[in-house]
Amino acid sequence: MSTTIRGAKTFVDEVASEPGGEKINECIQCGVCSGSCTTVEWWEFPPRKIIAMIRAGKRKEVLSSNSAFNCVTCYLCTVRCPRGVKPAQLMHAVEAIAEREGYRPKTPTLKLFRSLRNSMNRGRIWELGMALRFYFFDNIWLGVRNVPLAWALLRRGLMPLTPPKKVNGEKQVVAIMKKVEEIQRAGGKI
Amino acid sequence: MKRYTYYPGCAMASTGQGIQTSIDAVCKVLDIELLELEDWTCCGCPGESINELAAVAMATRNLAIAEGAGLDVVVPCSCCYRNLLGAHTIFIEQPRIRKQVEAALKAAGLEYKGTARIRNLVDVFLMDVGADVIHSKVKVPLNRLKVASYYGCHESRPFGPDDFEFPQWQDKIVESLGAETVFYPLKAQCCGGAQLFSQTDMVRKLLYKILDDVEKHGGQIISSTLCPLCFTNLDVNQGRIRNREGKRFEMPIVALSQLMGIAFGLTPKEVGLNKNISPVLKALESYTKVLA
Numbered sequence: 001m002s003t004t005i006r007g008a009k010t011f012v013d014e015v016a017s018e019p020g021g022e023k024i025n026e027c028i029q030c031g032v033c034s035g036s037c038t039t040v041e042w043w044e045f046p047p048r049k050i051i052a053m054i055r056a057g058k059r060k061e062v063l064s065s066n067s068a069f070n071c072v073t074c075y076l077c078t079v080r081c082p083r084g085v086k087p088a089q090l091m092h093a094v095e096a097i098a099e100r101e102g103y104r105p106k107t108p109t110l111k112l113f114r115s116l117r118n119s120m121n122r123g124r125i126w127e128l129g130m131a132l133r134f135y136f137f138d139n140i141w142l143g144v145r146n147v148p149l150a151w152a153l154l155r156r157g158l159m160p161l162t163p164p165k166k167v168n169g170e171k172q173v174v175a176i177m178k179k180v181e182e183i184q185r186a187g188g189k190i
Numbered sequence: 191m192k193r194y195t196y197y198p199g200c201a202m203a204s205t206g207q208g209i210q211t212s213i214d215a216v217c218k219v220l221d222i223e224l225l226e227l228e229d230w231t232c233c234g235c236p237g238e239s240i241n242e243l244a245a246v247a248m249a250t251r252n253l254a255i256a257e258g259a260g261l262d263v264v265v266p267c268s269c270c271y272r273n274l275l276g277a278h279t280i281f282i283e284q285p286r287i288r289k290q291v292e293a294a295l296k297a298a299g300l301e302y303k304g305t306a307r308i309r310n311l312v313d314v315f316l317m318d319v320g321a322d323v324i325h326s327k328v329k330v331p332l333n334r335l336k337v338a339s340y341y342g343c344h345e346s347r348p349f350g351p352d353d354f355e356f357p358q359w360q361d362k363i364v365e366s367l368g369a370e371t372v373f374y375p376l377k378a379q380c381c382g383g384a385q386l387f388s389q390t391d392m393v394r395k396l397l398y399k400i401l402d403d404v405e406k407h408g409g410q411i412i413s414s415t416l417c418p419l420c421f422t423n424l425d426v427n428q429g430r431i432r433n434r435e436g437k438r439f440e441m442p443i444v445a446l447s448q449l450m451g452i453a454f455g456l457t458p459k460e461v462g463l464n465k466n467i468s469p470v471l472k473a474l475e476s477y478t479k480v481l482a
Contacts, residue, residue: 019242019280019287038380042392070389072396073239074380075347079354092239099240108388116236120248123231125200131387139388146390152426156465158205169231169251172298176251179297180244183290190293 011059020089033077033087043067066107068094111138123170126163195261196224199270206418208462212447219454235273247294249277254302266311268417272344275308321366329455331368338372338409342420343380367453374407383419411442413449425467442473
C-alpha cells in the first residue's frame with residue numbers, strides 16, 4: 001500500500017514530528033554521516049540511506065532493520081553534518097518509533113534499551129540488577145558469555161550486589177515518568 | 191577555594207569508585223570544593239535512545255534542583271555531561287518540547303528556568319584551575335612516561351568546549367604533570383560503551399582499533415577520560431582482545447584524575463588504583479615508590 005492519501009501523515013512527517021527528527025528535510029544526501037559513522041559496518045543500511053528510505057516512505061523496511069539500533073551515539077555524524085540534520089538524534093527518533101510499535105529488528109540492543117529505560121524509574125541505576133534482568137529475560141546466552149567480565153568487576157566490588165540507597169527524588173521521578181507517558185499517549189498534547 | 195555543585199552520576203558509585211576516590215583526593219589538593227547535588231537522580235541517558243522526552247525530563251529534574259544554588263554544575267562522567275547539557279539545549283531551543291517538559295516537571299512540583307551552567311570536570315581543571323597551578327602542585331614529575339590521552343565521544347562532542355575532532359585539553363594537563371603526550375589519531379573515537387551489554391563483538395572490535403592505535407604510536411599508558419563507562423569498558427575488556435601479535439592487550443589504563451593524583455605525590459590507594467583491573471601499579475611503580 002504505497003498510495004498516499006492527501007492530508008494523511010506520511011512516514012517522513014511522522015519522523016519529523018518525533019523529538020530528534022525535526023531536521024530530516026534539510027538533508028542533502030551528501031553521505032558525510034555514513035562516512036563518519038563509527039559502527040557503519042554493522043548497519044543493514046547506512047545512515048544516509050536510512051534518511052533516503054524514510055523520505056521514500058519505506059516504513060516497514062526502516063523500522064524492522066537493525067540499522068538505527070547499532071548507533072552508539074558518538075555524534076561524529078552530528079558535528080560533521082553540513083546541514084545540521086543531527087543524524088544521531090534522528091536515529092533515536094527511528095528507534096523510538098520501532099520500539100513503540102513493537103517491531104523486532106535482529107539485534108539484542110532494542111531490549112537492552114528497554115531495560116535501561118525501565119531502570120530509570122528507581123531514581124538511580126543499579127547496574128547489576130539491570131544487567132541480570134536483561135540477560136535472564138531476553139538473552140541468556142549473551143549473559144553466559146559475559147560472566148567472566150562480570151566476575152572481574154564483582155571481584156573488585158565494582159558492581160555492587162545491592163541496589164543503591166533509595167533517594168527522596170524517586171517519587172518525583174515516578175510522577176515525571178507518568179506524566180511523560182501521558183503526554184506521549186496524547187500525541188504530544190499537554 | 192572554588193565551589194561547584196557536583197553531579198556524580200550513577201556509575202560513580204559502582205564501576206567508577208576508583209575514579210571517585212581520585213577526584214576527591216585531587217580536588218582537595220587543587221583547593222576545589224565539590225558540593226554533591228542534593229537528591230540527584232539518573233541523568234536520563236539510559237532512556238535517550240528510545241524515549242527522548244523522558245530523558246530530557248529526567249535531566250531537567252536534576253537541573254531544576256541544581257539551579258537554586260547558583261553554582262556551576264560540574265559533571266565528571268561524559269555521558270551525564272552530554273545528556274544534561276543536551277537536555278538544557280533542547281529545553282532552550284525547542285519551545286514545543288519545553289512545554290511538554292515543563293508540564294512533566296510540574297507534575298512533580300518542580301520548575302526549571304533554564305539558567306543552569308553545566309560543565310565538565312576536565313574543563314574546570316584546565317580553565318578554572320589552570321595548567322600552571324596544576325604544574326606547581328606536582329611533587330613527582332612523570333618524566334619519560336609516554337601517556338596516550340583517551341577522550342571518548344561525549345567529553346567534546348557535540349557540545350565542546352574542546353575541539354570535537356581533535357581534542358587537546360587532557361593532553362595539556364598531562365603535559366603539566368611532566369609526562370610526554372602521545373599523538374594518535376583515534377583519541378576521540380567511540381569505545382562503544384553504550385552497547386557493551388548487548389553487542390560484545392562490536393565493542394571489542396572498536397576497542398581493538400583504539401588500543402592498537404595507541405600501541406602503534408608508542409603509548410605506554412592510557413590516561414582515560416573521567417567517564418566511568420569509557421574507563422571501565424577499556425579496563426575490563428582489553429584482556430579479552432588480541433593484538434597484532436596474537437597476544438592479549440596489557441595496556442595499563444588510569445583515569446586522568448588518578449594520574450594527576452600520582453603526580454601530586456598521593457599513594458596508589460588514595461587515588462583508587464587498587465580498583466583498576468589493568469596492570470597499572472607495575473607501570474607507575476617508579477613514580478609511586480619515590481615518596482614511599
